[in-house]
Amino acid sequence: MSIYRIKSGDTLSAIAKRNHTSVGALMKANPQIKNANLIIAGKKLNIPGSRDSFDHGPTRPGGASRPGGTSRPGGTQQTQGPSTTGPASQGPKGSPFDIAKAQLNKNAGSLKLEKGGVGSDMEDWVPNNVNCANFVSACLEQAGQIKNSQHHNAVVGLQANLDKDPNFKRVSLAQAKPGDVVSMKTPGGHHVVMFAGMKNGKPEFIGSNNINKDGSQRISFTQMNYPIMSIHQYRG
Incomplete structure (x- = not known):
């Protein structure tokens, strides 16, 4: 989890999109936010799992990763x-x-x-x-x-x-x-x-x-x- 300082003009949906998460996840990680449409510039925001992503690495011969992280038989x-x-x-x-x-x-x-x-x-x-x-x-x-x-x-x-x-x-x-x-x-x-x-x-x-x-x-x-x-x- 990382920390982001809210800037003037920011919206929760835009912050969520930039960090590959959701508005719901942001609100759970920041219980002080009661209204998704009301955030205050200068305040700190917890960004849940913004750098904890995982996609399959290169597969061995005989298998290839599909979108969404699933793999065909013989994959990773x-x-x-x-x-x-x-x-x-x-x-x-x-x-x-x-x-x-x-x-x-x-x-x-x-x-x-x-x-x-x-x-x-x-x-x-x-x-x-x-x-x-x-x-x-x-x-x-x-x-x-x-x-x-x-x-x-x-x-x-x-x-x-x-x-x-x-x-x-x-x-x-x-x-x-x-x-x-x-x-x-x-x-x-x-x-x-x-x-x-x-x-x-x-x-x-x-x-x-x-x-x-x-x-x-x-x-x-x-x-x-x-x-x-x-x-x-x-x-x-």
Whole structure:
């Protein structure tokens, strides 16, 4: 989530369009706004998920991405997990990887409304197409690896929080364990998932991905070719 200072002549709809979000999402992120047609120049505005977008990266031979983030058979999205995973990262309350796997194939929009478990730690105002950091944060919370105050709905915000936490250390892909937090740079901004192991010699990830036809996210395994910005491993 980023911050924008309202300028004279701005409208909420125009701000939403520029930041690839909706008026409804802006109002949820800014509860101080009671009237969508009345915003005040000079005031700060929370922009939800403006840089937490995700589009599929280049697909492997035999598959091509469709508009909306879905893929044809043989594309990047996987319905089954990796063939081998190795030892998973553990927190005081369990493994974030195992916690994420238990949510497999659930729509992020529905998961946020569940009482208890991962859903209770996800913030329900976050738009359904940008829940990647919201989901990963919730899995880390459920595993006891981070506190609620470290939860962040923006990829770079979560990345910064993990950098500040002495229980986390940046590692290479060769050192990664299932459940490690992987932040990536995408054409539309950033995306965050968790390492899930290797499959057919390539890294597999699990997270909240834009694979539904309407562009919303669902918990899934996927292989992506985006540049990795960081991999955080819990060492607590």
